[in-house]
Amino acid sequence: xxxxxxxxxxxxxxxxxxxxxxxxxxxxxxxxxxxxxxxxxxxxxxxxxxxxxxxxxxxxxxxxxxxxxxxxxxxxxxxxxxxxxxxxxxxxxxxxxxxxxxxxxxxxxxxxxxxxxxxxxxxxxxxxxxxxxxxxxxxxxxxxxxxxxxxxxxxxxxxxxxxxxxxxxxxxxxxxxxxxxxxxxxxxxxxxxxxxxxxxxxxxxxxxxxxxxxxxxxxxxxxxxxxxxxxxxxxxxxxxxxxxxxxxxxxxxxxxxxxxxxxxxxxxxxxxxxxxxxxxxxxxxxxxxxxxxxxxxxxxxxxxxxxxxxxxxxxxxxxxxxxxxxxxxxxxxxxxxxxxxxxxxxxxxxxxxxxxxx
Amino acid sequence: xxxxxxxxxxxxxxxxxxxxxxxxxxxxxxxxxxxxxxxxxxxxxxxxxxxxxxxxxxxxxxxxxxxxxxxxxxxxxxxxxxxxxxxxxxxxxxxxxxxxxxxxxxxxxxxxxxxxxxxxxxxxxxxx
Numbered sequence: 001x002x003x004x005x006x007x008x009x010x011x012x013x014x015x016x017x018x019x020x021x022x023x024x025x026x027x028x029x030x031x032x033x034x035x036x037x038x039x040x041x042x043x044x045x046x047x048x049x050x051x052x053x054x055x056x057x058x059x060x061x062x063x064x065x066x067x068x069x070x071x072x073x074x075x076x077x078x079x080x081x082x083x084x085x086x087x088x089x090x091x092x093x094x095x096x097x098x099x100x101x102x103x104x105x106x107x108x109x110x111x112x113x114x115x116x117x118x119x120x121x122x123x124x125x126x127x128x129x130x131x132x133x134x135x136x137x138x139x140x141x142x143x144x145x146x147x148x149x150x151x152x153x154x155x156x157x158x159x160x161x162x163x164x165x166x167x168x169x170x171x172x173x174x175x176x177x178x179x180x181x182x183x184x185x186x187x188x189x190x191x192x193x194x195x196x197x198x199x200x201x202x203x204x205x206x207x208x209x210x211x212x213x214x215x216x217x218x219x220x221x222x223x224x225x226x227x228x229x230x231x232x233x234x235x236x237x238x239x240x241x242x243x244x245x246x247x248x249x250x251x252x253x254x255x256x257x258x259x260x261x262x263x264x265x266x267x268x269x270x271x272x273x274x275x276x277x278x279x280x281x282x283x284x285x286x287x288x289x290x291x292x293x294x295x296x297x298x299x300x301x302x303x304x305x306x307x308x309x310x311x312x313x314x315x316x317x318x319x320x321x322x323x324x325x326x327x328x329x330x331x332x333x334x335x336x337x338x339x340x341x342x343x344x345x346x347x348x349x350x351x352x353x354x355x356x357x358x
Numbered sequence: 359x360x361x362x363x364x365x366x367x368x369x370x371x372x373x374x375x376x377x378x379x380x381x382x383x384x385x386x387x388x389x390x391x392x393x394x395x396x397x398x399x400x401x402x403x404x405x406x407x408x409x410x411x412x413x414x415x416x417x418x419x420x421x422x423x424x425x426x427x428x429x430x431x432x433x434x435x436x437x438x439x440x441x442x443x444x445x446x447x448x449x450x451x452x453x454x455x456x457x458x459x460x461x462x463x464x465x466x467x468x469x470x471x472x473x474x475x476x477x478x479x480x481x482x483x484x485x486x
Contacts, residue, residue, distance in 0.1 A: 023397075038398050039423040226397070226424055293401055293421055311400040311423045318401075340419070340426070 011056040012149045012205035013212055020222055028120035030057040033224040043230050043313040045221035046194050050155035052212065052220040053228055059123030060144040060202070061116045061130055067138035068112040075133050076106065076116075077250060077271070079260035083108050088174045088191050090258055092250055093129065098270025099246035100253065102126050103238060105191055107176045115144070115187070115202070119240045133266070149208035153220055154198035154231075161218045162188070162199055170199055182214040193228060195235030195352060230310050233319055236285050236351035242296055243283060243307045243321050252279035252323065254351075282329035283307070284348045286337075288318035292344035294337045300324055301336040301343065314354050324348070362390050365456055369472055370481035371432035373414075376456065382469055384433055387460045388420065388451065391485055396422040399451040404440035404462070411435060411464060413471050418461065420451060429461065433471045439463035 009030045011017070017024060022033035033054065035042060045051040063072060073080045078091035085108050093101040102122040107115045118126045123145060130141045153162050159170055166188070167180040176189040186203035203211060216222060229239070238244050238253060250259045251274040259265075261272040281304060288294065294309040300322050309320030324335070333348040368376040374392035378385040393399065401421040411417040416428035417437075440462050444450060451459035466472075476484070 034424070035397060040398050230423060291401065291403060293426070295426065311421075313423070 009057070011054050012208040013054045013056065016209055016212055017054070017222075022222070022224060025225070027225060028057060030120055032057055033222075035224040035226045036222045039224070039226040039230060040313045042221060042223035042227035046155045046196055046223060046227060046231055047314060048156065050153060050157040050161050050198075050220040051194075051223035051227065052215045053152040053154065053223050053225075054149075054212070055152050055200070055228070056149040056205070056208070057120040058150050059118035059120060059126070060148050061118060061123075061127055062113065062142040062144045063116065063130070063134075063139050064113045064142070065137075065139040066112060068114055071134060071137035071139045072106065072114055072116075073263050074137070074265060075130065076104065077255075077259040077265050077267070079263055080106075083114075085109075085111055086171070086175055086177055088176050088189055092244075092255060092258060093126065094250065094265065094267030094271065095246060096267055096270070098249045098267040098274065100240070100244045100248060100250060100255075101129060101246060103240055103244055103255075105189075107187065107189055109176075109187070117150075117202075121241055147204070148202045149205040151201045151203070151208070151212065151215065152192055152194075152198065152228075153201065153215055154192045154194040154196045155220075156197060158196065158198035158220070161215065161220055162201075164218060165214055173197075182211050184211050186211075193237055194231040195237070195354065196231075229308075230313055233308055233310055233321070234312050234314055234352065234354035236321070236353060238283075238321075239308060248283075248323070249274050249279070251275050252281050253283045279326055281323040282326050283321055283323050284329050284331075285321055285351045285353050286319065286335055286346045287312075287315065287349045287353060288337075288344060288346045289334075290345045292337075292339045292342065293318035294320050294322075294339050294344060294346065298340075299338045301338060302328065304328075306337060312353065318344075318346070319349075319353050362394070363456070364390065364478040364482050366478045368456065368478065369432065369475035370478065371414075371430060371475055372481070372484050373430035375430050375432045377432045377472065377475065378456075378460075379469075379472060383438065383463055383465050384435070384472075385460050385463050386429075386432060387455055388429060389481070390455050392427075393452045393455045393459070396420060396425070396427055398423055399448045402444045402448045402451065402461070404442060404444065405437055407437055407440065409437045411437060411462075413468075420448075420461075431464075432475055433464065433466055434468050435464040435466040437462050438465045
């Protein structure tokens with residue numbers, strides 16, 4: 001029996017990454033840079049200065065037409081009435097049973113035009129789900145994955161740096177607008193995945209290398225998916241496939257805040273039931289209190305499992321997220337994690353694990 | 359990080375480990391290629407003194423930001439010394455993999471095993 005592997009997708013910045021000596025990895029069907037000089041230095045550049053990430057593996061789906069509002073209100077868990085034109089909103093898509101299909105950012109480009117950014121590994125499934133559900137609504141669902149490169153510029157100096165290349169002021173946090181940056185028209189979004197100020201840029205892939213060069217020349221440190229992961233874990237952001245899955249619901253994942261049950265989104269009844277009854281397990285952030293670094297899949301003694309684990313460059317210890325029994329989810333609760341056969345000590349910690357003061 | 363290097367006075371195991379033979383003892387470590395593949399090493403817990411190690415089997419782990427990796431013993435014997443400085447400065451494994459980044463010293467139980475190891479050129483040939 002033989003299996004064919006679909007060809008790896010390459011970012012429009014692939015040649016830039018190779019020239020910079022990046023280590024490339026296969027990630028969700030894409031060949032993407034995991035690091036350039038080193039994860040720690042790239043991580044600290046984002047915390048202290050400015051870093052630029054190529055996240056062109058992310059997918060995009062555009063919904064347009066008179067039924068846009070009603071359709072997305074049905075499909076997404078957050079309340080679309082709270083997404084104004086020029087706004088950004090975090091949301092989930094759930095199945096009927098209340099399992100999480102993806103976590104998504106939506107940007108309202110116009111009253112009846114919304115661009116939704118998908119996780120690379122889920123893009124095709126999301127697109128299929130959007131299209132299937134769209135049949136009952138007066139909307140067009142358009143796959144726009146190939147129309148956009150995506151760059152994230154993140155860090156305390158990121159906004160000043162991009163402002164210097166832009167034809168106008170940047171959108172504030174959780175907003176988006178069209179701007180010309182380094183002479184290239186693009187969608188600039190006040191969002192990110194690092195816990196730092198910054199922007200995400202959605203632009204024509206053909207122009208991405210020149211814009212990347214301009215941002216690097218202005219002083220941003222190229223950073224890879226390795227640092228993106230350590231940064232997001234320090235601030236407790238979920239990663240689909242690790243901390244979120246179809247087998248887990250929003251309430252146990254700590255994402256009840258972005259589920260407006262009353263809107264009647266797909267899965268709302270199931271989510272409301274768990275919200276009322278309380279989940280059996282909850283996703284917590286944890287920090288190791290002794291040696292060792294827990295990793296995805298490590299069992300938690302007394303029940304539960306680590307879904308993400310890494311070394312925190314800012315806290316200089318192992319950190320992560322785990323599902324644990326709901327009665328052991330309070331910050332301060334001591335944990336013991338089975339790290340490849342050794343019991344390692346950790347403690348449930350308040351999110352975010354990292355703050356500027358820590 | 360340093361430039362690639364594979365000193366000629368060492369013997370190499372194809373699983374990216376080196377041995378510096380010293381009479382009936384040897385010092386073990388991981389190669390430049392291994393540390394470069396791992397990325398920044400952030401945790402190394404030395405095995406206990408007196409532990410028996412067997413050629414071609416894992417005897418310890420090194421852990422980088424992203425992943426943990428088994429370290430394979432290039433030869434058989436008993437651990438007689440460990441590099442305790444790595445507990446506080448595991449980055450020495452990246453910065454000086456053949457010097458300050460050594461892992462353990464082993465009293466060899468079968469010195470003849472070293473005949474099966476590679477020289478520097480032979481090991482480098484496996485990397486291309």
